[in-house]
Amino acid sequence: MDAKRKSEPALMKNRTTVERKSERELVVTRTFNGPARIVFEAWTKPELLKRWWAPKSFGVSFISCEADVRAGGTYRFVFSHPASAQPMEFFGRYIEVTPHSRLVWTNDEGGEGGAVTTVTFEERGDETLVVMHDLYPSKEALDVAITSGSTGGFSETFDQLDEVLITLGTSVGQ
Amino acid sequence: MVQYSRTRFDASFAALSDATRRGVLEQLGRADASITDLAEKFHMTLTGMKKHVGVLEQAGLVITEKVGRVRTCKLGLCRLEEEAAWIERYRQLWDVRFDELDKVVEQLKRKEKVDGRKKKE
Numbered sequence: 038m039d040a041k042r043k044s045e046p047a048l049m050k051n052r053t054t055v056e057r058k059s060e061r062e063l064v065v066t067r068t069f070n071g072p073a074r075i076v077f078e079a080w081t082k083p084e085l086l087k088r089w090w091a092p093k094s095f096g097v098s099f100i101s102c103e104a105d106v107r108a109g110g111t112y113r114f115v116f117s118h119p120a121s122a123q124p125m126e127f128f129g130r131y132i133e134v135t136p137h138s139r140l141v142w143t144n145d146e147g148g149e150g151g152a153v154t155t156v157t158f159e160e161r162g163d164e165t166l167v168v169m170h171d172l173y174p175s176k177e178a179l180d181v182a183i184t185s186g187s188t189g190g191f192s193e194t195f196d197q198l199d200e201v202l203i204t205l206g207t208s209v210g211q
Numbered sequence: 212m213v214q215y216s217r218t219r220f221d222a223s224f225a226a227l228s229d230a231t232r233r234g235v236l237e238q239l240g241r242a243d244a245s246i247t248d249l250a251e252k253f254h255m256t257l258t259g260m261k262k263h264v265g266v267l268e269q270a271g272l273v274i275t276e277k278v279g280r281v282r283t284c285k286l287g288l289c290r291l292e293e294e295a296a297w298i299e300r301y302r303q304l305w306d307v308r309f310d311e312l313d314k315v316v317e318q319l320k321r322k323e324k325v326d327g328r329k330k331k332e
Contacts, residue, residue: 053309055302057294065302067309071316075323079315089311169305183297 060176063152065169073137073160076167080140080156081106091116100124107134112142144171150178226270231255232263236272236286243285246275 051068058064069076079085083104091097097116104112113128126146133141138158144151152171159166173179226232231253238244238252250260264284267273271294274287 050310051313053302053306055298055305057298063301065305067305069309069313069316071320075316075319076312078319079312085315085319089308089315092307092311094307183294 057179058170061173061179063171063173063179065171067167068161069165069167070163071165072163073158073165076165077137077140077158080158081134090114097125106131106140108132110134147182150174150181152178152182223270223272226266226272229263229266232267235260235263235267235284239273239284239286243283245281245283247281249284 051070053065053067056064079089081104083102083106086104087099087102090102091099091114097118100115100117102114104110104114106112108131110131111128112131113126116125116127118125127144129143129145129151131140131142132153133139137160140154140156142154144154150173152173155170155172157168157170159168173182227236234253235249238249244252246257246260246264249255249264250257253260255263264273264275267284268275268287271287273284275282275284277283
């Protein structure tokens with residue numbers, strides 16, 4: 038075993054924060070224990086994206102995950118969930134793809150009220166700070182997203198997520 | 212914990228710094244009221260009351276609804292609580308996702324290290 042391996046904080050859990058930064062903006066932050074190029078890779082390769090975007094723990098599974106990650110390229114994620122008869126679809130277009138540092142895409146499934154998402158990857162030593170920024174076209178659009186619970190596209194599963202989190206809490210160390 | 216941005220807190224505190232506005236909130240806690248009702252109760256001009264309600268509305272503490280010619284005011288606190296609850300659930304969603312992403316990152320790191328060793332050999 039080499040020395041590098043020992044320094045890997047395998048059990049350290051980083052905090053996820055969410056803040057409504059203004060009337061139109063929502064910001065999610067999280068630090069990852071790895072270099073920016075690796076974290077960026079996990080956001081831009083469909084086969085990797087597929088492994089974390091729809092965690093099994095909330096019962097959602099990918100039907101298909103297409104992402105042509107380059108400026109002007111499109112993406113389309115289709116999920117199924119036992120509670121929903123119809124598959125859930127999310128799609129949009131990549132506006133900017135700057136390797137290892139910045140991704141910008143549109144969220145078009147909700148029509149005109151959809152946000153533009155900007156994700157930045159900032160390497161800090163062995164870690165990478167990811168800041169995900171959703172900018173809505175208006176205050177009303179974000180308010181509607183909040184009231185209808187639609188942002189993130191998993192409104193139907195939120196209740197189940199609550200249950201899952203309780204289950205997870207009781208099954209630590211499994 | 213839910214985080215509010217400083218600007219939202221500032222707006223709320225600024226709104227609450229005025230005695231009339233605190234009175235208006237207290238009043239609306241008892242019953243919804245029109246701006247005219249409120250102006251009368253606080254011995255104010257309609258314009259003056261409109262301004263106060265505007266500040267409270269900006270801070271999300273009061274919501275107003277125009278029905279016909281009458282603008283009715285009511286407490287917006289429920290909406291704020293609703294928003295806080297939503298933000299917390301949204302955070303949980305991303306937290307679960309990011310836990311999975313941690314695993315992908317760990318695996319890619321290990322793979323990179325193995326590949327690096329192979330190259331050296």
